[in-house]
Amino acid sequence: MARIGYARVSTIDQDLDIQYTRLKAEGCEIVRSEKISGASREGRGELATVIEFLRPGDELVVSRLDRLGRDTRDVLNIIYECEQRGAFVTVLDPHVTTRGEMGHLVLTVLGMVAQMERRFIKERQREGIERAKSAGQYKGGKVRIDHEKIRELSDSGIGVTIIAREIGCSRMQVYRVLNARTA
Numbered sequence: 001m002a003r004i005g006y007a008r009v010s011t012i013d014q015d016l017d018i019q020y021t022r023l024k025a026e027g028c029e030i031v032r033s034e035k036i037s038g039a040s041r042e043g044r045g046e047l048a049t050v051i052e053f054l055r056p057g058d059e060l061v062v063s064r065l066d067r068l069g070r071d072t073r074d075v076l077n078i079i080y081e082c083e084q085r086g087a088f089v090t091v092l093d094p095h096v097t098t099r100g101e102m103g104h105l106v107l108t109v110l111g112m113v114a115q116m117e118r119r120f121i122k123e124r125q126r127e128g129i130e131r132a133k134s135a136g137q138y139k140g141g142k143v144r145i146d147h148e149k150i151r152e153l154s155d156s157g158i159g160v161t162i163i164a165r166e167i168g169c170s171r172m173q174v175y176r177v178l179n180a181r182t183a
Helices: 017-025 045-053 072-084 101-134 147-155 160-167 171-182
Strands: 003-009 030-035 059-062 088-091
Touching: 003 017, 003 045, 017 030, 030 045, 045 072, 072 088, 072 101, 088 101, 147 160, 147 171, 160 171
Parallel strands: 003 030, 003 059, 059 088
Antiparallel strands: none
């Protein structure tokens, strides 16, 4: 039985160190991580790898439930998939596990809270953008990845996986940049 950690942050300029250190301190032999939004499961290859790797009796450990996702349905589906493999899910903060029935109830409620929090964040962001636009101060979002470098690497024959690793983004983001060029 293995304890496998999963760490996630939403953007490439955020740091995974705190989550990684905490998961290792909790006895996770393996910790997989990625820098991608938790709004959906799309493009979250590390999470898919972790779930596929789980064996009966294993435990998927995350520091907080919103690291698994910000959509209640996605979170519940992830938990269900883990359980179909005979594995458990444990959230460290607050400490909740699917080893008991009460854990399922608590994780469902926490999943709903994470989804609601995401909606609040989006609403505050939208309000802030509208205020900035009306004040003539909005210049658009910050470019987080170097689109030109992605195109250069692709043009030189380097594959998407290596480009993603080099740039520090997901393969899906590389595909989006490359597909935007042809559109």
